[in-house]
Amino acid sequence: MSEQTKFVEIRHAQKSFGSLEVLKDISLNVERGQIVGIIGSSGSGKSTLLRAINDLSPLTGGEIWLEGVQVNKTLPHRQYETHINAMRQQVGMVFQHFNLFPHMTARENVTMAPKLLKGLSQADADKLAEEQLDKVGMLERIDYYPSQLSGGQKQRVAIARALAMKPKLMLFDEATSALDPELVEEVNLVMKKLAEEHMTMIIVTHEMDFAASVCDRVLFMDQGVVVEEGPPEVLFKNPTQTRTREFLRKHLEGAN
Amino acid sequence: MGLDFSIIPKYMDIILLGVAWTIGITVSAALLSFIGGIIFAVIALYAHWIIRQPFRLIEWVFMGTPLLLQLFLIYFGLVQIGIDLPAFIAGIIGLGLHFAVYNSELIQTAILAVDKGQMEAARTLGLSRGQALRKVVIPQAVRDVIPPIGNNMIALLKDSALVSVIGVSELTLSAQRVIGKTYRPFEFYILAAGFYYVINLCMEWVQHKIERRISISR
Ligand SMILES: Nc1ncnc2c1ncn2[C@@H]1O[C@H](COP(=O)(O)OP(=O)(O)O)[C@@H](O)[C@H]1O
Ligand SMILES: [Mg+2]
Numbered sequence: 001m002s003e004q005t006k007f008v009e010i011r012h013a014q015k016s017f018g019s020l021e022v023l024k025d026i027s028l029n030v031e032r033g034q035i036v037g038i039i040g041s042s043g044s045g046k047s048t049l050l051r052a053i054n055d056l057s058p059l060t061g062g063e064i065w066l067e068g069v070q071v072n073k074t075l076p077h078r079q080y081e082t083h084i085n086a087m088r089q090q091v092g093m094v095f096q097h098f099n100l101f102p103h104m105t106a107r108e109n110v111t112m113a114p115k116l117l118k119g120l121s122q123a124d125a126d127k128l129a130e131e132q133l134d135k136v137g138m139l140e141r142i143d144y145y146p147s148q149l150s151g152g153q154k155q156r157v158a159i160a161r162a163l164a165m166k167p168k169l170m171l172f173d174e175a176t177s178a179l180d181p182e183l184v185e186e187v188n189l190v191m192k193k194l195a196e197e198h199m200t201m202i203i204v205t206h207e208m209d210f211a212a213s214v215c216d217r218v219l220f221m222d223q224g225v226v227v228e229e230g231p232p233e234v235l236f237k238n239p240t241q242t243r244t245r246e247f248l249r250k251h252l253e254g255a256n
Numbered sequence: 257m258g259l260d261f262s263i264i265p266k267y268m269d270i271i272l273l274g275v276a277w278t279i280g281i282t283v284s285a286a287l288l289s290f291i292g293g294i295i296f297a298v299i300a301l302y303a304h305w306i307i308r309q310p311f312r313l314i315e316w317v318f319m320g321t322p323l324l325l326q327l328f329l330i331y332f333g334l335v336q337i338g339i340d341l342p343a344f345i346a347g348i349i350g351l352g353l354h355f356a357v358y359n360s361e362l363i364q365t366a367i368l369a370v371d372k373g374q375m376e377a378a379r380t381l382g383l384s385r386g387q388a389l390r391k392v393v394i395p396q397a398v399r400d401v402i403p404p405i406g407n408n409m410i411a412l413l414k415d416s417a418l419v420s421v422i423g424v425s426e427l428t429l430s431a432q433r434v435i436g437k438t439y440r441p442f443e444f445y446i447l448a449a450g451f452y453y454v455i456n457l458c459m460e461w462v463q464h465k466i467e468r469r470i471s472i473s474r
């Protein structure tokens with residue numbers, strides 16, 4: 001390949017639900033180790049864009065590339081399933097509502113996929129669970145069920161579950177939006193720790209302060225397009241677009 | 257002639273053998289109806305429509321006709337096409353499939369009720385749809401329907417008496433045989449009823465234990 005392979009590359013992403021066009025020709029690159037924040041009002045297409053990256057919400061147009069491999073390439077059904085399952089193992093995702101498996105302990109939540117997909121032995125899986133849960137500060141609750149954990153603790157276990165697959169890229173879709181305010185910080189701290197370890201992350205968030213403190217770049221989305229993007233200190237302090245200024249102003253008012 | 261319960265011990269061995277058969281058939285048929293119910297549910301929800309058709313026929317037969325007829329069909333009917341099953345096996349299959357169809361209805365509803373985020377989280381980790389169903393969705397669906405499935409299993413216990421018509425010496429038939437010798441229907445039917453009640457209690461106790469164990473993991 002003549003040009004340097006991009007880490008994550010989104011080319012002309014387009015997505016429609018019936019006649020509703022939710023993503024309109026979005027192109028975006030993310031470099032290895034970069035942390036990209038996505039902000040925007042509800043319904044602007046942030047989740048749809050994030051979910052297109054691991055094909056949870058398949059695009060109706062455009063391409064997603066991860067390290068020189070096209071994620072949403074055209075293949076016969078069977079082959080596509082094999083391909084997409086392999087791709088998804090490399091991309092961790094954290095959801096607003098955690099989506100922990102309620103019938104499994106924290107340990108089992110973390111080890112289920114590595115055991116099933118990578119054939120880890122129970123001993124190796126236990127070591128992995130201890131390692132990952134320790135990283136998110138949940139080692140003491142390793143044998144607790146999700147119903148016995150607070151929201152913040154659940155989300156930390158969900159992050160450990162995603163990390164246990166050793167992903168190259170982590171996607172966060174409003175990871176702290178469903179949490180009581182006093183529980184937000186513990187999850188943010190885990191994400192900051194990942195940032196320090198140079199994990200590549202794409203973070204959809206409503207928390208401007210958090211985005212400003214961890215992101216290398218922030219995108220503002222509105223009605224299916226990226227209106228403006230830039231380093232947080234520029235985007236938040238000196239936005240060039242009217243829509244961005246409107247959004248930030250409203251958001252500040254809402255926060256007060 | 258008055259009641260005389262002192263005659264019971266003499267025939268207790270026959271009755272107890274009947275109890276053993278009833279328990280054996282009920283437990284085997286219950287397991288079959290449970291596993292069959294999961295398989296039928298998955299087929300009904302996810303299989304290609306060509307595969308679904310024969311199962312819809314099975315479902316129709318087992319829901320729309322009397323269990324008695326189903327037992328006759330399996331025991332006497334299948335012989336004609338060269339499948340000669342021992343009576344107790346025919347009884348287990350008949351009862352098992354009959355209740356599998358009812359369990360399948362419950363499990364289908366429960367599978368559809370599992371939060372969509374569960375499947376998404378599993379797929380995000382790289383699991384195939386089949387793996388996600390097996391590891392994540394179905395275990396949760398089954399947990400949700402333990403109480404109604406438990407009710408079906410109590411019904412199964414009661415309907416297990418029907419296998420007496422194909423000659424399996426379970427509890428009801430054993431009681432009948434003893435009555436044939438002693439002409440003491442009241443004493444032995446009451447005794448049989450008592451045993452059904454005890455088995456019933458044991459099944460409820462097991463169900464209760466299972467429910468308690470899983471209550472934390474919801
Ligand atoms: N599965 C779906 N079917 C139809 N419309 C959808 C679906 N998912 C999202 N949408 C619509 O797409 C738009 C963008 O949604 P979303 O990406 O969730 O926005 P955001 O995450 O920015 O709030 C919204 O108008 C939403 O109603
Ligand atoms: Mg969203």
